[in-house]
Amino acid sequence: MTTRIVELRRGILKKNDELAAGLRARFHAAGVLVLNLVSSPGTGKTALLERTLRELLARGFRAAALVGDLATDNDARRLAASGAPVRQINTHGICHLDAEMIGKHLEGWDSLGAVGAMPSSRIAAAMNGSPAESAAAVATGAHLAALDFLFIENVGNLVCPSSYDLGEGIRVALLSVTEGEDKPLKYPTLFNSADAAVITKIDIAGPCGFDRELALRNMNEIRPGIRIFETSAKTGAGMEEWLEYLSSECTGRR
Amino acid sequence: MHELSIAASIVEAVTETAAAYAGARVIAVRLRVGALAAVVEDSLQFCWSVTTEGTPLAGAALAVRKMPVVIHCAACGVDAEVGGVQSFRCPLCGQPAADLRQGRELEIESIEIEEPEGEALVASGEKDRR
Ligand SMILES: Nc1nc2c(ncn2[C@@H]2O[C@H](COP(=O)(O)OP(=O)(O)OP(=O)(O)O)[C@@H](O)[C@H]2O)c(=O)[nH]1
Ligand SMILES: [Mg+2]
Ligand SMILES: [Zn+2]
Numbered sequence A: 001m002t003t004r005i006v007e008l009r010r011g012i013l014k015k016n017d018e019l020a021a022g023l024r025a026r027f028h029a030a031g032v033l034v035l036n037l038v039s040s041p042g043t044g045k046t047a048l049l050e051r052t053l054r055e056l057l058a059r060g061f062r063a064a065a066l067v068g069d070l071a072t073d074n075d076a077r078r079l080a081a082s083g084a085p086v087r088q089i090n091t092h093g094i095c096h097l098d099a100e101m102i103g104k105h106l107e108g109w110d111s112l113g114a115v116g117a118m119p120s121s122r123i124a125a126a127m128n129g130s131p132a133e134s135a136a137a138v139a140t141g142a143h144l145a146a147l148d149f150l151f152i153e154n155v156g157n158l159v160c161p162s163s164y165d166l167g168e169g170i171r172v173a174l175l176s177v178t179e180g181e182d183k184p185l186k187y188p189t190l191f192n193s194a195d196a197a198v199i200t201k202i203d204i205a206g207p208c209g210f211d212r213e214l215a216l217r218n219m220n221e222i223r224p225g226i227r228i229f230e231t232s233a234k235t236g237a238g239m240e241e242w243l244e245y246l247s248s249e250c251t252g253r254r
Numbered sequence B: 001m002h003e004l005s006i007a008a009s010i011v012e013a014v015t016e017t018a019a020a021y022a023g024a025r026v027i028a029v030r031l032r033v034g035a036l037a038a039v040v041e042d043s044l045q046f047c048w049s050v051t052t053e054g055t056p057l058a059g060a061a062l063a064v065r066k067m068p069v070v071i072h073c074a075a076c077g078v079d080a081e082v083g084g085v086q087s088f089r090c091p092l093c094g095q096p097a098a099d100l101r102q103g104r105e106l107e108i109e110s111i112e113i114e115e116p117e118g119e120a121l122v123a124s125g126e127k128d129r130r
Helices: A014-030 A045-058 A074-080 A099-105 A120-128 A131-139 A188-192 A212-222 A239-252 B003-018 B041-052 B125-129
Strands: A002-011 A033-038 A063-069 A086-090 A149-153 A170-176 A196-200 A227-230 B025-034 B061-067 B070-073 B078-081 B100-102 B106-115
Touching (some): A002 B003, A014 A099, A014 B003, A033 A045, A045 A063, A045 A149, A045 A239, A063 A099, A074 A086, A212 A227, B003 B041, B041 B061
Parallel strands (some): A033 A149, A033 A170, A063 A086, A063 A149, A170 A196
Antiparallel strands (some): A002 B106, B070 B078
C-alpha cells in the first residue's frame, strides 16, 4: 500500500457559491436590488417587510419578496397583503435558504409580464388554493427586470444562513430589543457578514430595558462601521430613514 | 445546525475526487475551517461519521485545521491576527478593522488516499492532469 495526498483546495460550499454567483449576475443584469434579511425567529423580519413593501409600492417602487420558513405559508400571506408579488419557500426542516432554492423559486420571474400591485380579490383567490398553487398564482405578473427590489426573508436562525450566499446585493441582520444586546457578540459570524443592521421593535425598548448604546457598540465591535437602523413596524418609527436608505441604494446601483 | 449539509457536501466532493483513483481508499480528509465559518467541529465530526457510515468513506478521518481571523489594518499597513471573534480591532493600534483577510474559510484542503501497490501508476485522466 502506498499513501498519497491529493490537493483539492476546494470550498465545501462551492456548489452554492457558484449558483449564488450566477444569481448575482442575473440580478445585476435585471437591475434589481436584492436584500437578504437574516435574524433569529420572531425578530420581526416579516413585520418590517410588510411595512416596507407597502411603503415602497406607495412611493411607486416595484418590489417583490421570497420568504423562507421551515413550514407554513403564513408569512407569504402576510406579505402578499401589501400587493407585492410574493413566493413562500418551505425548506422542510432545512435551517437556512440556499442559492438553489432561490433559483428554483424564481422560475417564471424571468418571463415577460408587468409587475404591479395585484388586486386584493386575486390575492384572496390565490390564497385559497394550496400553498403551491397560491405561490404560483401570487407570483403571476412578476418579472425580475421590472423590479426595483427583491427581498428575501431567510429562515429565522442566527447561525446557518450566514454561510449561504444567495446572490444578494445587501445582507441585513436584524436584532430586536427583546433579544439582548449581546447577540452580535454571541453570533459574530452572522453580524460580521452583514452589510447593514436593523434594530427592531424599538417601540418596546423601554419596558425591555434595552441598552441602546451597548447594542450599537457591540454591533460596531463585530462589524466596524456597519450602517444601523432602528425601527418599529408597529408605530412606523425609523421607517423613513430605512426607506431612504433603500431608495438611495437602489438608485445608486442603477 | 447545518453541519449535516456540510458533511454531505464534503462527501460529494471527496467521492468525486477519489473516483479518479481506482482501487484507492480515502483515509483522511483535511479541512480548513475559519473561526467565522460557523461550524461546530464536534457536530461536524458526528455528522461525518453518520453520513459516511456504510459507504466507501467509512472510517476516513476528518482533520480540521482552524484558521484564526486575520484583519488588514490600513493605518498600520499590516495583516494581523485578532484574538477571537468578538472584536475586530487591529492588535497593534486598536483601531476597528472591517477588512477581513482570513477566518471565513470552509474548504477541503486535501485528501489522503491509500492505493494498492502497483496500482499507483495506473493513472486516470483526472490524475494525469495533476
Ligand atoms: N411591539 C412590536 N412588536 C413587533 C414588531 N415587529 C414585530 N413584532 C411582533 O413580533 C412577533 C414576530 O414578528 P414576525 O414579523 O413574525 O417575526 P419574524 O422575524 O418574521 O419571525 P420568523 O419568520 O418566524 O422568523 C409578532 O408577534 C409581531 O407582531 C415591532 O416593531 N414592535
Ligand atoms: Mg417571518
Ligand atoms: Zn493598526
